Amino acid sequence: MQRRHLLKLMGAAPLAGAAGRLMAAPAAGNAKLLVVFLRGAYDCANLLVPIASGTTDDFYRSARPTIAVPRPGQPNGALPLDAHWGLHPALATSVMPLFQKQQAAFIPFAGTDDLTRSHFETQDSIELGQALDRGRDYRSGFLNRLAGVLGAGPLTAVSPMAFTDQLPIALRGDAKAANMALGSVGRQAIDARQSKVIEAMYRNTKLAQPVVEGFAVRDEVQRAVKEEMEAASRNAMTSKGFELIARRMARLMRERFDLGFVDVGGWDTHVGQGAGTGYLANRLEELGRGVAGFAEEMGDDAWRDTVVVVISEFGRTFRENGNKGTDHGHGTVYWVLGGGLAAQAGGRVLGEQVELSQANLFQNRDYPVLNEYRAVFGGLFARMYGLSPAQLDRVFAGVAPRDLRLV
């Protein structure tokens, strides 16, 4: 029963149970969530490749004369996931094994109803997670509101962390959140005494909290990296790029942080994106290695209580453009990974779907959004943390959660 580790938080309460606030069991702090944001709108139609033979496959290949991923069985061909979808071959040794172990799932036709097709507008609006038809509060991201709800409810203390050099909008808000990029961790230049003096300088300013939190996180990260160095001398760690960052994230999340955020750029492929190999394939390969490295570094126990969700602001045009690339589209594919994905979710392609045909393209251009992201996240949060409708409403106001029974 893979669900039990995540569901232990919920006790006997059903989804959206009346109690909402759950017993403060000792294990209440175990559930961990990492959101990976692919900035630049990755081409989801080459991540999940339509492989159903016949019209769908024909439509995919005729829309993408030079960038279609080859059919399963062909060199660099898609890896079949079910009767309809294949996975990009660059993920053969990283994400595919997780999928086969029922530790990965995909949700196509996911995204936001925001239709600007602007990267920046849509990234902001997703990170804010607020209604589109009202004024926005740019100081309140959805992960920060989740942290607020959890800190006051199911978890006695929640420790959010962005593994980025700027605090992302998703984590801005009232709940305290730290950030630090892990790509290059330098020598500590400010010693303990100086840190104290500087903290005192800021104690009566609005920056007091980030200053204190910054020093605390710096010390944690230094310690984790020191361990990594020590481990490396015994068991040489060769990872680099995103995989190195992902493995560091795992060490920190295993020990210290419950709620993580990281972003990965480089997905805006207007020109020459490639097919089974090429630019996009290389990006996917690096991402896949990172995700698999994260799972491995977490270790079986912590991984069972962890959910990783990979999102992007939107998808791209279904048809390739004049430059063997793709332009801005609408619906995309979300990834959900975790050692405790439910039996009915792990190893599956989930959510509302529609057959791929010209008639079903949104504005004759791209994927429609059938699985609105706030509803999907709401359903996940309800299950992971046993949130009540009132608590969920504080995270995503006015949104009915969609329960995909992910965990």
Added chain:
Amino acid sequence: MTTLRAAVGLGVLGACALVLLTGCSTGPGSGRAVATVTLPVAPVDEATRLLWLNRVSWGASTATEAQLTRRGLGPWMREQLNPRPAALPTAAQAQVDGMTISRTPVDQLAIALEAQRKAADALPDEDQKKAARQAYQQELNRLSREAQQRFVLRALYSPNQLQEQMTWFWMNHFNVNVRKDNLRALIGDYEDSAIRPHALGRFRDLLGATLRHPAMLRYLDNAQNAANRINENYARELMELHTLGVGSGYSQADVQELARVLTGVGVTLRATDEPAPRMRPALAEDYVRRGLFEFNPQRHDYGGKTLLGRPITGHGMAEVDEALDRLARAPATARFISRKLAVYFVADEPSQVLVDRMADTFTRSDGDIAAALATMFSSPEFSASLGHKFRDPVHYALAGVRLAYDDRVVKNTAPLIGWINRMGEPLYGHETPDGYPLTQSAWASAGQMTTRFEIARAIGANGAVLFRTDDGAPLERPAFPALAESGAVRAALPGLGADTRAALADARSPQDWNTFLLASPELMNR
């Protein structure tokens, strides 16, 4: 301060628009209205002068403070808004003059590099090929490093401080990223010929100059945009980020129509003396080449187009300019640009009243940037905001070095560029076309603060690295600046908060004192 008012002679702006490119922004007598700031008549005290300096320049220094005191705030501001060409201090100018990007026109540079790239690819021996490709990449890296160094030297020492700040602002507004393609070879010229000359000029000229620059056309893929092979990338960002602003009323159909307008607008790396490509005479008339810029009629979609509800009537490049006129003069553009300027210079959430007044000036002056800025500088909102705008990393690093070393010219800008990189705002390094955010919430995170304190220590305890010309040479002694001796610091001390003064009193060494001062909450703001 008394009520303030913008004083911009709008009467002669019509004439100005025609001559702006030929020196309109050089000041009085050139035909352009001189943008001036209306200031209170009472003399301003030293503390107020420091506040203005910290906002209008890249950071207060004793030398600039003396310059401002000598000229008086009003005349100094007029000079800032209407800069005349001015040399850098000799030691800085010599560094700039020695750079390849200063000596070689960009078209020569790019064409030669393209030849080098092709020659490398054609080598039969794999090892030789690898070495030649590496040499090509290293040359590109060296050129973009030169551009960074030149920017830093100008920001530190140019008397035209406002022009330098505006150059950064527009580089950010019209952001390109050097990691793409051969942009490392183009970036210096993009800044020097497309951005800086128009930084305080007319917005329409600036917009037109960015559209005609190969850096922009490459970065946003318009060099690939051709009839029946549409690439929407540039068209979208042109409306969303450069002019109208997202949500201002244009549609997906407008994006597609503008992309069609922009077909054929591209880049050529053919030798400058090579004849134009052969094409039908009717089309050949429309062919345009200027440097690396090329409008190729064979790639252009000559069909009828509608943009923002009105047809486009011109043809060829005239069509493109018609579209730019429409975008540059749209009321949404005046509001969008004015707001962004106010965010940069006044407050993260500028008052709508201020933005409206700036937009009004912008519209009435046909997009005169200095005029819109003059309205802003004259406003009570601006005076009230002094000292309260959080420094982004570039401001923070440059202000620290200006304060620490005044007009003593650094010999090695690499450490400073490294500090800027560490804080996450590398020059020409923002990946996406939106540019870096300009607000405190983006830069005041926990991780950022810790990094800033480390940089405060680097400047305060080890700043002599800026004067070490090669890595082998020993650092001079002492290796830190005499911050406590600086006139600007002494003038600022009484204004520091009690907690900051207590920290300074806790310092155990001059290096410690410098570090705490540079790490203080007051130094985070401008």
